[in-house]
Amino acid sequence: MFLCKSLREIRDRTNHRLVLLTVNRLLEYTGIEISLYYLTREVRAEGLGLSLEPEITLSGGFLSPEEVRKLYQHPEIKKLGAEADRWLAEGCLCFACKHKEEVIAYSWCDLQRCNSRYVSFPLQPDEAYLFRARTFQGYRGRNLAPYLRYELYKSLDRLGRSRFYSITEYLNASAIAFKNKLKARPVKLCLYLGFFGHRAANLTLKRYPA
Numbered sequence: 001m002f003l004c005k006s007l008r009e010i011r012d013r014t015n016h017r018l019v020l021l022t023v024n025r026l027l028e029y030t031g032i033e034i035s036l037y038y039l040t041r042e043v044r045a046e047g048l049g050l051s052l053e054p055e056i057t058l059s060g061g062f063l064s065p066e067e068v069r070k071l072y073q074h075p076e077i078k079k080l081g082a083e084a085d086r087w088l089a090e091g092c093l094c095f096a097c098k099h100k101e102e103v104i105a106y107s108w109c110d111l112q113r114c115n116s117r118y119v120s121f122p123l124q125p126d127e128a129y130l131f132r133a134r135t136f137q138g139y140r141g142r143n144l145a146p147y148l149r150y151e152l153y154k155s156l157d158r159l160g161r162s163r164f165y166s167i168t169e170y171l172n173a174s175a176i177a178f179k180n181k182l183k184a185r186p187v188k189l190c191l192y193l194g195f196f197g198h199r200a201a202n203l204t205l206k207r208y209p210a
Helices: 002-028 065-071 078-089 144-157 173-181
Strands: 032-043 059-062 093-099 102-110 113-115 120-122 127-135 163-169 185-195 198-207
Touching (some): 059 144
Antiparallel strands (some): 093 102
């Protein structure tokens, strides 16, 4: 009985999010954007059980501007080079994990502001905003995303940053599962309203205990 109830709850939650996702996609065609998202706080947690396939050996570190521009020649992200230049100009840092000197996963971080398309606020000296993480296609499904995140935590910790913010889309079940694996916690649930590319409203629906 308990198992059946749990399965029904999972099914209903999944169907609920699929309906919202479908409605959201249809509205976007009319120039209306309605997005639910969590402002999430992450910390460096121990005991995450990270493991990699034996044939993968990784080294991680922040990339120089020259290395970032070389990275953005990769065919999967070449068209995003302009936004990489903008983030570099704003002082953001790009952290990458390499396998045999090849970048296979990376993430951006901002030490000045939590500056997403939804919300923007200044950070404290011990905080960082993490965004735009990617694992290249040939290396997906190998547990690299949490490993990349954890290595980034350690590197930022050496810079005096121990608290991290990120944005988690409410409808992105895989992103929520990823944040749960990192033992991240939501700060608040918000509703973003946009019309033709302009922000109309950004409402806090729920705040979570620290």
